[in-house]
Amino acid sequence: MLRLPFIRRLKWNEYVSLFLGILFVTFEKLLSGVVFAIHIILRPIWTNYIKRMTKRYPEKHQSPFVERARAIHDADDIRQMCNISGYNVEEHLVRTQDDYILCIHRISKDKPGKIGMPIPKKLPVVYCHHGLLMNSEVWVCNIDQRNCLVYQLVDQGYDVWLGNNRGNKYSRQHLRFDSTDVDFWNFSIDDFAHYDIPDTIDYILKTSEQKQLTYIGFSQGTAQAFAALSVQPLLNEKVNSFIALAPAMSPKGLHNRIVDAFVKARPSILFFLFGRKSILPSAGFWQSILPNVLFNRILSFCLAQLFNWSCESMSPLQRHASFAHLYSYTSVKCLVHWFQIMRSAEFRMYDNDQIVHDYFSKHYRAARFPTKNIRTPILLFWGDSDSLVDIQPMLNSLPPMAEQIRIPGYEHLDMIWADTTHKYVIPSVLERLSIIYAGTQSKENADEKAVNLHKPRKQKAHEEDLDFQEEEAEEERKVERLSIRNKKSKRKWGSNLDDEDTKKLYQSNVNSNI
Template sequence: MAVPFIGRLRLFEWPALLLSLVLVVLEYLLSIITALLPSFVIAFFHRLTTAIFTLVPTSGVNKLLADPGLDEVVTEVREAHGFVEICRIFGYDAEEHIVKTQDGYLLGVHRIGGPKHSAWRTRPPATPRPVVYLHHGLLMNSEIWVANVDPTKVLPFVLADLGYDVWLGNNRGNKYSKKHVSLRPTSVQFWDFSIDNFALYDIPDTINYILELVNQPDLVYIGFSQGSAQAFATLSINPGLNKRVKLFIALAPAMAPPGLRNNIVDSLMRASPSLIYLLFGRKAILQSAAFWQSIMYPPLFVKTIDISLKSLFNWRCKNITYPQKLAAYPHLYSFTSVKSVVHWFQIIRSGRFHMFDDELQSPFTETKYFYRVASFPTQNITTPIMLVYGKTDSLVDIDVMLSELPEGTVAFGVPEHEHLDMIWGDDIDTLVFPHVFRALSKFSDAPLSLMLENNNAGNMSMSTLNTVDGSDGEPVDTSTPKAVTGVLGRSRVEGMTYQSSITSQEQLTKKISRSFSSSHSGFNFGRSDPVVEVTKTNLD
């Protein structure tokens, strides 16, 4: 007679099972022992690791020691307890809202209360502001968007200063959404959700709440990582929602990742979902991460995260400065369900962006003749889509992604950039933001002249504004600017950023205002043209 559960494991899963069990048990025992240690012992080890890092400082530590002002900002952001507190560090007001989903989850939603320096404050209250909604990635929350040492590189702050009504969402189960009208977070039922639930309830219910509250017909959706996957999913199964999302911008988009770079972990990930449930249970995953973060010396925590990212994804995070890591990494993790991670493992195993497979032990799961879980019909999306991705991001297969998206989808690759670089990279204001602003210029109702007026206080760098319009600029050859014919005859424009020759704000206002009032021929949203060309000639 087969042993329950264990007897169902395949032969090749046993090595991964044994190794994983050893690691999980060791981590569990170590966390218990550490939690039981007297506070003075923990303080001793904290001082010891501090002394070690002080004796052998990294270049990042030296930079902090040489710049007390930067050190203060890093400390404030790192130690901030929540989204609202981070916003206040940089002088921004933030609101907290609660969205009740149709299945009873209570989601925390944040709103940037208004621009820090803006002419919008003097405009009549009835004047509507264009709405932008941003959504985080896997094991994250809304804090990842604002956890930065430089406010000019925080996309929500920049958008708010440009006059947009900025909202940020949170998934069920994370730091701001760990509540239900009838289920307790200690129950297995509370954590019984996957990407399907995000697509069916969290995203559409949040969008509807926002638009009804501000009395607007539509908004722009900006998703990072899984935040983009959730948009792909919900737009593909909610035809009416496509009318309420007028533009979808995906940063470091995720759909069907090729897998992880660590062979052992990749083998575990491709194993039976039952194995994952055995190791991590059926509630929240990696709950001990918050405990270790709370007791580790911050530079040691940064080093631990860097090693983990390199081991799992081969990310080196060279475009993220050490001060930025020190400030942002503590805000990187938030709770999610084991089931949602299992869902991603199923997608990677199958190579398809599909709904959760409930038949975990079905003998027909991997056969195409008798059983095939439904894929999200992403070709049905009618909302215009723009993808911005790092060309060295191991989680993005742009050719596969384009083959699954509607014709007319535009993609921009940023050379030598990885996943987290899209939100925390030191050069996102010049390599990522311009793509966002050019797309917004086509779909936003806010004239750029007002945006520049809003920016008179100088919160947004001129270098960022100078890259919004390429009408008089030369393409910067960060690789070889070209239109590359993609799968199914589509194309993507890679390696393109623009450096404007405009030097004065007055000249910039005149030039870019024309750009914002006309359509860029380089963005063929909603068109069926097989090739998208972006050159200096057709941007003039």
């Protein structure tokens, strides 16, 4: 049951934030209802109009980049997105210890269904994980394949896996709860650290029959790894390196002061406004209703107001393709957890106590994630224009072995979507991986081994039989040639040998088993 905050428990600026928040939520609900009704009425008329205009003015041939951007934008899922670039996706289901079903994706150029069959590929494993309000699709949105880290990893001979958080587009299943239940959405970063990340890593290592993997996280994907590696010491033995793109640990806050004051308010206010299920579930509705140009402009405006991001390192075509796959579902509790971290300026566990924030703050605080205890080597990639990365406090919270690479002019989303990642991000990642796996086989040998492992056993046996038959035929031809040559000089072997004995004699020189 929702509870209204009491008067004494709020400050004046929090009352302003609460009032503005109520206006925003109420206006959004009313507007979405009106627009939905108009959409239902006008959709048939608009569809017929588009068909008539298309027949009257046929669309001109577009450049490959334009067609590719449009195809990625219109793709319904990650399988379609990867097929555009000639890659295939294999889906795997991971059951967490608390009974969530996570769908993770394995990317390869192999034929569907034969990526890991009948024997695992036994290639170096790389596990990539997305950020807040995202899913695995964000890794394959690049219209230029050179800028796609995942595709470059596959081309270099790595076994690439993409994870998904509970509650997002690909992981909305639970063995006991429906996605409409409040209990389904009762999770925060703590649950990602205790269940999603370690259970996914265990599944990947078991399936690939490897002992270790390399973890690459983006944004909240880095925070989940920081938390998981700090609270589960044995997980450090399974991750040989942690590469953090646009790492998030304890952001200072948001760019807009009014919104920043609102998000740092008490969790009870946020739960009162947004409920205890999914955050902004109507975002998908607005994306499907609004024209693409208008939706991209609204999203760019929101990113500029909230985080002061200009997205200038991304071309308009790249923004068109990427923004369509930017949003996915997560819980209100997860967002509240981030607001608590911003308010305390420390990377802490979720605080369930919503009443004693002011009165007992000196005597009680949620525990900090012990990130100093991480033993896995860490490499941080951060942009000096990223408002969500406070690098020095982050380095102070990590072990001394943590390394960093600063990229001038890069914002948060530029780490995966900028037009220059093939110059500033991907080469350094590949260099680090080459150092980690310096003793493994080359890409060509890995590809040959993978192709050999993917062949069915019957096909292998058939090919071995064909090879044996060809060898036998070659031996027979040699014997025939030698036998014919002997007829011209029988005195060398004696006149008592017939043709069959002559063949056996020469065959003994060709095949030592006789």
